[in-house]
Amino acid sequence: MRIIIFFFQQMLLFTVPLIVAATGGMFCERSGIINIGLEGNMIMGAFCGALFLHAFPGMGQWSFLAALLSGAISGMMWSSLHAFASIKFNANQAISGIALNMAAPSLTIFIGRILNGKQQVTFLNDFRIESLPVFSRIPFIGDIFFRKFYVSLYIALALFVIGAIVINRTRFGMRVRACGDNPQAADSVGINVRRTRYLAVLICGAYTGMAGVMLVVPTSTEFNTSVAGYGFLAVSVIILGRWRPKGIMLASVLFGITKTFAAIYSAIPILAGLHLDAFIYRMIPFVVSLIVLSFSSDTRSEPLASGQPYDKGAR
Amino acid sequence: MKKEKFIRSAALKNVFSSLIAVAIGLLIGFVVLLMCGGRMAFPAMYALITGGFPLAGFAKTAARICYYAVPLIVLGLSVSFAFKTENLNLGASGQYWVGGFVAIVISLSGYETLGSLTWIVACIGGTLIGGLIALLPGAMKAYRNVNIVISCIMMNYLATYGVSLALNLNPKIMDKTNSWTYAIDKGATLPKWGLDKIFPVHGGAGANAGIIIALLTGIIIWFVIEKTVFGYELKMCGLNRHAANYAGVNENRAIILSMTISGMLSGFAGALYYLESNTSHISVSSTIPGQGFTGMAVALLGMTHPVGVILAGLFVAYIQVGGINLQAYGFASELVDIIIAVIIYSCSFSQVIAGVIGKKLFTARQAEGSEGDSR
Numbered sequence: 001m002r003i004i005i006f007f008f009q010q011m012l013l014f015t016v017p018l019i020v021a022a023t024g025g026m027f028c029e030r031s032g033i034i035n036i037g038l039e040g041n042m043i044m045g046a047f048c049g050a051l052f053l054h055a056f057p058g059m060g061q062w063s064f065l066a067a068l069l070s071g072a073i074s075g076m077m078w079s080s081l082h083a084f085a086s087i088k089f090n091a092n093q094a095i096s097g098i099a100l101n102m103a104a105p106s107l108t109i110f111i112g113r114i115l116n117g118k119q120q121v122t123f124l125n126d127f128r129i130e131s132l133p134v135f136s137r138i139p140f141i142g143d144i145f146f147r148k149f150y151v152s153l154y155i156a157l158a159l160f161v162i163g164a165i166v167i168n169r170t171r172f173g174m175r176v177r178a179c180g181d182n183p184q185a186a187d188s189v190g191i192n193v194r195r196t197r198y199l200a201v202l203i204c205g206a207y208t209g210m211a212g213v214m215l216v217v218p219t220s221t222e223f224n225t226s227v228a229g230y231g232f233l234a235v236s237v238i239i240l241g242r243w244r245p246k247g248i249m250l251a252s253v254l255f256g257i258t259k260t261f262a263a264i265y266s267a268i269p270i271l272a273g274l275h276l277d278a279f280i281y282r283m284i285p286f287v288v289s290l291i292v293l294s295f296s297s298d299t300r301s302e303p304l305a306s307g308q309p310y311d312k313g314a315r
Numbered sequence: 316m317k318k319e320k321f322i323r324s325a326a327l328k329n330v331f332s333s334l335i336a337v338a339i340g341l342l343i344g345f346v347v348l349l350m351c352g353g354r355m356a357f358p359a360m361y362a363l364i365t366g367g368f369p370l371a372g373f374a375k376t377a378a379r380i381c382y383y384a385v386p387l388i389v390l391g392l393s394v395s396f397a398f399k400t401e402n403l404n405l406g407a408s409g410q411y412w413v414g415g416f417v418a419i420v421i422s423l424s425g426y427e428t429l430g431s432l433t434w435i436v437a438c439i440g441g442t443l444i445g446g447l448i449a450l451l452p453g454a455m456k457a458y459r460n461v462n463i464v465i466s467c468i469m470m471n472y473l474a475t476y477g478v479s480l481a482l483n484l485n486p487k488i489m490d491k492t493n494s495w496t497y498a499i500d501k502g503a504t505l506p507k508w509g510l511d512k513i514f515p516v517h518g519g520a521g522a523n524a525g526i527i528i529a530l531l532t533g534i535i536i537w538f539v540i541e542k543t544v545f546g547y548e549l550k551m552c553g554l555n556r557h558a559a560n561y562a563g564v565n566e567n568r569a570i571i572l573s574m575t576i577s578g579m580l581s582g583f584a585g586a587l588y589y590l591e592s593n594t595s596h597i598s599v600s601s602t603i604p605g606q607g608f609t610g611m612a613v614a615l616l617g618m619t620h621p622v623g624v625i626l627a628g629l630f631v632a633y634i635q636v637g638g639i640n641l642q643a644y645g646f647a648s649e650l651v652d653i654i655i656a657v658i659i660y661s662c663s664f665s666q667v668i669a670g671v672i673g674k675k676l677f678t679a680r681q682a683e684g685s686e687g688d689s690r
Binding site: 036081085089090091092093094095096098099100102103105106107109110111113114119226228229232235236239277279280282283286287289290293294295 | 347351352403405455459461462464465466468469470472473476477479480483484601602605608611615646647649650652653655656657659660662663664667668
């Protein structure tokens, strides 16, 4: 029983950043901009969040919230480069995203060495909440959700719900979807395609920046130039979830489970007894995603104008 | 008239846009240096741009450039080959890594039986395994319609982790103290083919037959793309796949073959680079090697044309060799990665800028011409 609870608690730590990053990426992709640069966004967000915590420690939960905010802002700034290239200059969106992915870790090494003397950014992690008064008494659920948790769990759920409502139920969301499916038609009824796409990419940047902080802060005490491929996993979560919030939720949980096995297999007696190499467990999420993708790939739900620069004159 | 035609020609536009991308890359690199280092930025930038020639001497630097350029040129050819069918071979890194690994394993274990033929067998092994790794994303794209970018990224991770796993399981290959592969035997490395005579430094400083093989590969790839039916079919699929389908080209076959050949080239690049005795080793790693992405920069900078790729490969190698000197001025050599990333970033839209500038030049000239007519 204790192991099961431990497993679920760990799973939440790995699932939360995926949900947030994929929800953000969904905005971008639904507006018709392919964004492979989620990894770079997360790296920049995590880096700036960690820098903030390094510089201003000791404000309790407020400094965690402020770190999330600085992650969001830096993610927005970084993704604005992608928006600039792909919306203003009609760039090849895949290439621009990859370039930003490449630049981000090098930039963090470079800046980190100059500000800090070394590439790792260490910070004090004292944000874990041991238990919430009343709710933690609930059997099982209380143990998983209200003991030894981070505020980021509830912020992430809120961000997911807000994202799902905005994309499906609001005027802005409808405009984003229209721009992704048929930008010319959207333009003809007075929607500013470029502005909508800019907003969508910036929302994506804010979400992924926060996701970076949510990944690094609870699972570590230092940021070391990478977010372990989470951005790429988030991209495949979006495709696996068929660009819809519900699907994204399910897909993130699936990946969260496989990632959890990779992280804590040594704490589970049955798996530890097998004496398998750590790299086998690390490979599992990618193998699973390849298999699932090859059996569920469905282009019908992909945004129709995905990846095409907006051309006003096209038919 | 001839001049106008030249200004409007695609080749000039391509060269121009590549130059714009390089200029933006170097400029931003310089700005980063200025912001971080102040006055030290000037000598550091000078060392970077001069490629280290004044510091390390001509022969050594030139030999280093030749050695670094080999995998970059072949990787650039690999990415540009896949690009002919509008596929982005992001998996080049993984294919390169495994190709190098297999080549090392073959030369470690087979040198006693194979003797002086080892390097040929090792190259073939690396090439085949690279093709095999790229075959999977290609087949998944063709038959299951899986986004090739995603599956290539997944394959990168699987390749990197798989190599680490193989190293952990085989103590015969791995040097435990450094957790990387043992150095291969001197006789199993690539032959020199006289390059150690051209660059009279210790052991040729890494310059070997690789650069000649890379240039030959470029010629072969150019021939396949431009002069054969197969290459024409690939280009057709890339430009308009519906038209290609209508004309009877098997699209699935084109995708799979272009990906496989691209993967073979990447594996070959890895084999060529790692079959050198005193080079960096294949090690246990959980981060994807960056060489494949640099290869993509080379392909884009070279506008996916073999000649362009060769020139771009030499240029990027030149910058990389120059970047080693940055450490002497207290800067991290990662600046080179930033510059390369900026070059890729600006490559994604530099053709648009070049088009705009070219159009302006052309219309200005046309306006002049029409004025002349009216007179």
